[in-house]
Amino acid sequence: MPRVHFHQQLAQLKDKLLAMAALSQQALESSVEAYLERDPAICQYVRENETAINMAQREVDEMSYELLAQEQPMAIDLRFILAVIKINGNLERIGDQAMSIAERTLELCATPAIDAPADIAGMREIARTMIRGALQALLEGDARLAASVIEMDDDIDRLNRLAHEQLIELIGNNAGVAEQALHTIIISRNLERIADYAANIASDVIFWIEGADIRHANLPMLATS
Template structure:
């Protein structure tokens, strides 16, 4: 009976993490919409969600640490709890990046709106796919899906570099729109960091399911 109860607690822990993941995804989606449409009311909503994310992070951590202390899990259950703790932190940081994007939207409210030669919506959609896929891999314990998330990260890095280069060139050519271009650079960087957090989540899912740490292998491959 105690073991059955422990498995139920693990399910409850996963449910808490998935609920937090939904909040993080919602915050990012609303922040991007605020940036792209100028709807500042959404920024306040993002702020409220961020507060809920911060509270959820504490709740998940406390639940996970309590399980570690009381149950002393072994093997795959131990890896799952450790992965949850790390994923929890990445989800909170996605919320932070969403908040940063919302701040960019607020900063743009006081200056003229212009159309920039970059595709932030496409980049945002690709990052959203990464996050959703990473969470789906967690839900289904699917290491192969998690590997697909890892493969997506390079494209986001490339898109971010393109935005950086294009906006720097634009600021040099048209200094009058430097503030708008700089905000675009910052939003692109926020999205790139969200992609990094999605990658971290996928790596932790692989660690949980397979017991292998792919982080250093990736670093060595990139160095080559």
């Protein structure tokens, strides 16, 4: 009976983590929408959503630590709880990056619009797909799917490099748009980092399923500091 209760608590923990993930995904979607539409009101929504993300993170962490202290789980259950704690942190960092996008967008709203050579919508699509794939791998316990998410990181890295190069060239040709271009460079970098965090989540799923720490296995990872 105690083990049944414990596994019910693990299921509740997963539900809380998925609720946290939904908030982070919404932050990504809204922040980029604010950029594409140049909409300050959406930026304000992202700021309000950040408060909900921080509260959700604390709840997931608290429940995780309680389960570690009270239940003393072994093997795969222990790895699951440890993975949840790490995934939770990465989801919160996705929210931080979305907040940065919203803040930069507010700055852009105060400047004349330019035709910035950066595929921000395309980068969002890759980041969105990576996050969804990593969470699907968590739901299904699918290490192969998680590995495929990590491989996608190269695609957004390439778009980020291209945006950086083209925006720097734009500044060189027209110094008058330097402010807008620099904000867009940072937004592109924010999206690249969000994809890195999604790759981190996928690697945490692999750790849970296989007990393998792949952080130093020549795969794209991002330091948690």
